[in-house]
Amino acid sequence: xxxxxxxxxxxxxxxxxxxxxxxxxxxxxxxxxxxxxxxxxxxxxxxxxxxxxxxxxxxxxxxxxxxxxxxxxxxxxxxxxxxxxxxxxxxxxxxxxxxxxxxxxxxxxxxxxxxxxxxxxxxxxxxxxxxxxxxxxxxxxxxxxxxxxxxxxxxxxxxxxxxxxxxxxxxxxxxxxxxxxxxxxxxxxxxxxxxxxxxxxxxxxxxxxxxxxxxxxxxxxxxxxxxxxxxxxxxxxxxxxxxxxxxxxxxxxxxxxxxxxxxxxxxxxxxxxxxxxxxxxxxxxxxxxxxxxxxxxxxxxxxxxxxxxxxxxxxxxxxxxxxxxx
Amino acid sequence: xxxxxxxxxxxxxxxxxxxxxxxxxxxxxxxxxxxxxxxxxxxxxxxxxxxxxxxxxxxxxxxxxxxxxxxxxxxxxxxxxxxxxxxxxxxxxxxxxxxxxxxxxxxxxxxxxxxxxxxxxxxxxxxxxxxxxxxxxxxxxxxxxxxxxxxxxxxxxxxxxxxxxxxxxxxxxxxxxxxxxxxxxxxxxxxxxxxxxxxxxxxxxxxxxxxxxxxxxxxxxxxxxxxxxxxxxxxxxxxxxxxxxxxxxxxxxxxxxxxxxxxxxxxxxxxxxxxxxxxxxxxxxxxxxxxxxxxxxxxxxxxxxxxxxxxxxxxxxxxxxxxxxx
Numbered sequence: 001x002x003x004x005x006x007x008x009x010x011x012x013x014x015x016x017x018x019x020x021x022x023x024x025x026x027x028x029x030x031x032x033x034x035x036x037x038x039x040x041x042x043x044x045x046x047x048x049x050x051x052x053x054x055x056x057x058x059x060x061x062x063x064x065x066x067x068x069x070x071x072x073x074x075x076x077x078x079x080x081x082x083x084x085x086x087x088x089x090x091x092x093x094x095x096x097x098x099x100x101x102x103x104x105x106x107x108x109x110x111x112x113x114x115x116x117x118x119x120x121x122x123x124x125x126x127x128x129x130x131x132x133x134x135x136x137x138x139x140x141x142x143x144x145x146x147x148x149x150x151x152x153x154x155x156x157x158x159x160x161x162x163x164x165x166x167x168x169x170x171x172x173x174x175x176x177x178x179x180x181x182x183x184x185x186x187x188x189x190x191x192x193x194x195x196x197x198x199x200x201x202x203x204x205x206x207x208x209x210x211x212x213x214x215x216x217x218x219x220x221x222x223x224x225x226x227x228x229x230x231x232x233x234x235x236x237x238x239x240x241x242x243x244x245x246x247x248x249x250x251x252x253x254x255x256x257x258x259x260x261x262x263x264x265x266x267x268x269x270x271x272x273x274x275x276x277x278x279x280x281x282x283x284x285x286x287x288x289x290x291x292x293x294x295x296x297x298x299x300x301x302x303x304x305x306x307x308x309x310x311x312x313x314x315x316x317x318x319x320x321x322x323x324x325x326x
Numbered sequence: 327x328x329x330x331x332x333x334x335x336x337x338x339x340x341x342x343x344x345x346x347x348x349x350x351x352x353x354x355x356x357x358x359x360x361x362x363x364x365x366x367x368x369x370x371x372x373x374x375x376x377x378x379x380x381x382x383x384x385x386x387x388x389x390x391x392x393x394x395x396x397x398x399x400x401x402x403x404x405x406x407x408x409x410x411x412x413x414x415x416x417x418x419x420x421x422x423x424x425x426x427x428x429x430x431x432x433x434x435x436x437x438x439x440x441x442x443x444x445x446x447x448x449x450x451x452x453x454x455x456x457x458x459x460x461x462x463x464x465x466x467x468x469x470x471x472x473x474x475x476x477x478x479x480x481x482x483x484x485x486x487x488x489x490x491x492x493x494x495x496x497x498x499x500x501x502x503x504x505x506x507x508x509x510x511x512x513x514x515x516x517x518x519x520x521x522x523x524x525x526x527x528x529x530x531x532x533x534x535x536x537x538x539x540x541x542x543x544x545x546x547x548x549x550x551x552x553x554x555x556x557x558x559x560x561x562x563x564x565x566x567x568x569x570x571x572x573x574x575x576x577x578x579x580x581x582x583x584x585x586x587x588x589x590x591x592x593x594x595x596x597x598x599x600x601x602x603x604x605x606x607x608x609x610x611x612x613x614x615x616x617x618x619x620x621x622x623x624x625x626x627x628x629x630x631x632x633x634x635x636x637x638x639x640x641x642x643x644x645x646x647x648x649x650x651x652x
Contacts, residue, residue: 265635272371272600272601273600274598305598309595
């Protein structure tokens with residue numbers, strides 16, 4: 001029987017090809033030595049807008065009809081999906097509105113507005129986000145694009161693993177972070193077709209482990225704590241995402257906040273690349289030997305590089321006034 | 327007339343090929359827009375040991391005779407040359423001794439020792455470094471490898487520009503940082519042969535501008551301040567280096583400490599890569615429009631990525647105890 005979800009990934013690849021970067025893969029000899037595995041990193045921190053989220057947003061907008069496009073798109077997000085949707089919309093000449101909580105970092109608002117989206121601020125809670133968004137949808141008939149609970153978004157995210165597998169060949173494991181589950185579901189769909197023997201593992205902060213508990217119990221847990229530095233993963237697992245994950249994911253593992261920071265620093269230090277804490281969540285289980293595997297070929301998606309660097313630079317260079325590039 | 331310096335670069339390429347990474351080049355759309363140029367970055371922050379210094383050290387050791395190799399090599403350095411020589415020596419099964427000032431960051435000592443070199447501490451001044459080194463040379467007959475004032479080292483450093491030009495084609499300008507002048511001299515030799523019309527520009531912190539003053543006056547200035555965050559460039563221009571630079575370099579430009587920090591942050595933020603302050607010195611003249619050029623193809627060597635991240639992480643994550651990767 002045809003797998004329609006996989007068909008959507010194939011279509012997504014065609015749709016996003018003119019817009020998205022085909023990001024490179026990277027390796028790290030010292031991590032390979034430390035873990036006794038061969039790890040292949042997919043460099044989505046180099047993706048347009050700074051994260052893999054561009055894939056899902058771009059696919060969703062590219063799939064809209066001409067009539068739908070005239071209505072514009074809308075989402076609520078304080079993170080990478082906001083910037084991704086704003087940029088994808090601009091590249092398709094579609095109007096975008098993004099509802100952002102008023103306590104989100106100014107840099108996120110500026111980046112989203114910088115990509116041409118209309119930014120609407122709301123009170124910093126999920127209910128307010130949903131309410132303000134619904135009101136604008138009613139007034140403008142803009143099309144809502146979920147950050148994760150959407151088949152087109154899931155299909156778009158599934159393209160990252162497809163490229164990685166094309167580039168590096170067979171893999172025994174594929175590790176990705178899980179928040180709302182868009183990337184995990186998309187990766188699982190792709191892997192189930194291209195590498196049916198590979199084990200796809202979702203990686204989650206222990207402080208926000210709703211996906212882990214949902215996976216273990218078989219029942220979707222809706223509450224989620226936001227007490228993690230992995231700001232991209234403070235999202236409840238989506239309904240569509242959970243259905244895919246239940247049947248196609250091998251396991252979900254949890255990592256501590258210390259491990260997230262340690263893995264992030266390891267990657268900055270050894271690989272000389274800037275990844276955000278949410279990306280480090282999928283590196284930590286390897287670095288801290290949570291999986292008990294050796295001699296394996298492992299794919300890891302480094303999901304994004306949008307770190308607010310101001311506090312880092314402020315702390316270290318407070319004696320030097322900073323002159324910003326124009 | 328044959329140019330023996332260029333012949334040495336050609337030989338260096340062959341010698342280091344089995345050991346060094348052929349690093350990729352990178353581009354940055356936002357910097358291209360901001361400067362109205364096309365900039366091609368050579369990714370030496372991804373080179374073995376974390377900087378281009380590996381090229382010169384590797385070439386020098388590879389050129390030693392079997393008899394010379396039995397004597398071992400020695401240098402004094404508190405920076406990237408220490409690690410580069412240690413690793414290059416290990417890969418050639420040659421003993422290495424590195425004299426390091428006792429106030430150098432512990433991480434540098436550990437990294438150098440980690441590559442298998444014998445680390446000897448000395449008082450933190452140039453006279454002590456030279457004296458301790460001379461004593462060991464006398465006792466062991468180890469071969470001294472300068473970090474910059476050496477034709478083999480210069481030739482090795484010249485291979486980076488050769489690869490960049492092979493990869494990206496014609497360039498109007500090539501920008502590199504200048505400290506002791508190994509990279510600048512090597513780049514100038516390479517460019518004078520492969521791109522005779524290109525202008526090679528040395529970039530220097532205004533706070534340690536001995537190369538600038540030497541270039542302007544035509545007389546090598548020996549004093550240098552160490553009052554710059556670009557720790558790789560706190561070195562006096564070498565004798566051999568100055569001879570090459572006088573005749574083959576188009577200009578030397580200076581940047582402020584603020585501009586170095588701003589350029590470093592720009593690269594971390596936009597390119598998602600970790601470069602050290604010395605690398606940012608060659609980005610700053612572009613970002614801050616010091617050159618007054620537009621519509622040009624510009625090569626920039628991103629020389630290294632060895633930043634001490636402890637203060638950055640300490641400041642931002644002081645609430646989380648850090649668990650380091652094994």
